[in-house]
Amino acid sequence: MQIKNNSKEYDVIVVGSGAGGGMATKVLSEAGLSIAVVEAGPYYDPANPEQMTQLRPAYHSPRRGAGTTRFFGDYDQAYGGWDIDGEPYSQKDSTDFRWFRSRMLGGRTNHWGRISLRFGPDDFKKKSIDGLGEDWPISYDDIKPYYDKVDKLIGVFGTKENIYNEPDGFFLPPPKPRLHELFYIDAARKSNVKVIPSRLSVLTKRLNNERGICYYCNGCARSCNVYGDFSSGSCLIFPAQKSGGQIDLYVNSMVRTVTTDNEGKATGVSFIDKEENKEYKLKGKVVVLAASACSSARILLNSKSKQHPNGLGNSSDLVGKYLHDSTGGDMMAFIPKLINRKTYNEDGVGGMHVYSPWWLDNKDLDFARGYHIEQWGGLGAPTYGTGFDVNRFNKFFGINKAGGYGNVLREDMKKYYGSTIGLSGRGESIAQKTNYCEIDPNKVDKFGVPVLRFNYQWTDNEIKQAKHMQDTFEEIIHNMGGISLWDKPGKDSNYGLTKPGQIIHEVGTTRMGSNPKDSVVNEFEKLHDTNNVYVVDAGPFVSQADKNPTWTILALAMRSSEKIVDEFKKQNF
C-alpha cells in the first residue's frame, strides 16, 4: 500500500511486463535508472509450485486439462484469453477480430510458441519490392547487432543456413526431429518445399549459470520452472532484480492513461488497482508503453488532454491504424503408415523441431508476401479429448462401422495413437490504414475505462495466400501417403484463413516512421508528439514478415532502451 502513496518520481515507468516491457526493464535498470513496472495481472513465477502447471499429468485437473477455463487447456500459462470478465471489446460492422490478452507478470511470453525468427533484409523494405504497405525507416543492418545480443542474452536454437532473408544468428544446437517430422521432411522435399531445423528460444545447451537446460517435457506453453525457455519474468525481470536493479513491481495494476503537464509532456501514469478498484498515480520522467499493441494504443487514445485533444501521440490520427495480424491456415491428416506405433518418450521441446521458411518468390504468384509452415503431431500427452471418436478412422480402411463398446476400443485407441500430423501456415498480411482499433464511444469496462472497438477485413492478398497454403498442404499430405481429415476449405470460407487476431501476432497500431504525418513513433520508438513517451511492444511494427514478432520486439526494445539511457546521460529528460 505504501508504495502507491509514494511521491517518488521514477526515472522510467514501464507499462506491461511481456517481451518489450521485460527488455526495457532489464536494460534501463542495469543502467542504474529507477523503474516502476506496472502490470495489469498478478505476480507470476514459473518456478512457484503453487502456480506451476509444468509436468502435471491430465488427471491432476478435475477436467483432465480441458479448455473450459483456459482456452488452450488447463495447463497453458496465460491468465486471460479471448474474453475477460468485465473487460470487453467490440466490433464494427462485420468485423470479427479476436483479441487474446494475458494478464500476469511476463504476459504472453509465459505461453508463447517460442518461435524466434529474425526479420530479414527484405522484410524491412517490402514496399520497395512489391509497392505495397510501407518500408520501415530502419534496415536489417540497424537491428542486426541487437538481434545478436538478444540471441546471446536469451538463447535460441537453430542452424546456420545462409538464406538471405532468413538471417542466421548465434544459435544453440537444435534437437533431432521426431518421427512425424521425418515424414514431413521427406514429403515436403518431394514438393520442393525447403525444410530446416526450427529456431526456438529453448535452451538445448547451457547459456549461463542462472538458467537451467531444457529437459524435453514438451511443456513450453506451461512456462519452464528451470527457466529453460524464454519468458520475460524468468529471463529479464528476475535477473534484473537479482543484479541489484531499482525495480518496483506494481501488479494487478491496470494503466488507464499517461498523464501530461501543461506543455504536453508526460508526467507519469494513472492506474487502477484492480483489487481495490481505486485509481492511483505514479510519477516518472519517462513512460515506456509495452502493454501489447492494442492495449498501448488504447492507453494513448484514452490519454486526452488540452495539449493532446486527439489522444496522446495521435496528432497524425494514426494511433490504432494499420493493425495487422499474421495469416493462418491449418490442415490435419491421418497417416496410415503410422498406425500401431511402438511407443517411446517423444516429447521433445514444446514446439516443432523443423519448419519450412518461405521458399517461393511472390513475383511468380498471384498474391504478395509469404508464409512459413509449422507442423505438429507425435505421441503426445493424453489430455481431455483424447479417445473421442476413437475409431472414426476405420473408414479409411473401408470399414463403414465405428463406435461400439468393449475391449476392442482399447485396441482401436492404441492403433490410432500418434497417427496424425497437422500442418499450419503462418503468413504475412499487408498493413492497411482501414484496419484499426479505436475507442468505442459507447462502452466502458468494469473499471469505467473506454474499451476498444475493432474494424478489420482481410484483402485479396491474404485470401489468395490462404488458398496457396491449402494447396501446398494437400500436396505434402499426399506425398506422405496421408489423408486429410478436414474438408479442403473453399472460397466461401476464405480458404480456411483464420480470423484476424486469432494467430495472436497483432502489431502495427503505433507504427514507426521518420515523418510525423504518417507515423506515430520514430525509429527509436519514441512518440513524435512528445519527448518522453516510448512504445516498445509490437505497436511500432510497420510490417511483420511471416516471422513471429517476439524476437523483433525484443531487439527493438533493447535498441530503444539503450537510446533512452543515452538521453538520460545527456540529461534530456
Add this chain to the structure above:
Amino acid sequence: MNRRDSIKNLTFLSIGAGLLLEGCYGISREKIKRSLTRYEYGRTPEEKLYDDKLFAEKFFTNQELFTLDKICNLILPPNEFGSIRDAEVVQLIEFMAKDIPTYKEPLRNGLIWIDNESKKRFNNLFVDCEIAQQKNIFDEIAYYDPNKSISDYSEPVQWFNLVRNLTMTGYFTSEVGINELGYKGNIPNIWDGVPQDVLDQYGLEYDKDWLEKFVDQSKRNIIAEWDDEGNLLT
C-alpha cells in the same frame, strides 16, 4: 532485495480463496479443503473459486451415477491395467456436466431413455438387467457409419457416443490409462532422436549433413560460446 521479498512488499494480495468461497457460496471449510488439496494444479484464485463452485454442486442423482458406472464399465471393461473406477471416469462425467453445462440435458435424457428402454424390453431398470440384456440395448445404439456425421443419428446414438467419448477420455487420461496407452513422456528426459529400431521399421534415417548440427547431449551442460561469426565453439 530478492524476488520473494519484492512480492511480499509489492504484491497486493487478494483475499484467500477460501474466505471468498465461504462468503459467496456458503461452502463449508471442510469441503473447500477437500477439493483444494485433491486437485493442486496451478490455479489462480478465481479459477479455484470456480472449481469449488462446481464441486459444491451435485448434478446426477446417486441412482444416475450408479447407472453411469454400469454403462461405462461395459463400454470399457476392466483389464490387467485398470478399470474405469480406477480412472474415476464417472466422477469426471459428473464434473464435466457442470463444467460444460450443454452436456447436462443430453446426458440426463440418455439415462432416462435407457431405463425406459430397459423397462419396455425387459421389465427392469437398466442396472437390474442381465449383462446380455444390457448389451442387447447397447447393440442398437453403439454403432455408426464413420462416413456420416454423428448429428445425423438419433438422440440415443448421439448420447451413447458422448458417453463413450467421455469414458475413453476419462480412462486414457488417468494414471492407469496413460500407462496402458504407453505414453512415456511428461518427465525430465533427454531427447536424442527417434530410436534406431523405429527408424529401421519405417526405413528412415537422419540426414548425414544434418547430424553434426544437432545438439550433442554429452556437451549440453557446457556453457555456449561462439566466435564472431556465430559458430558454436563449445
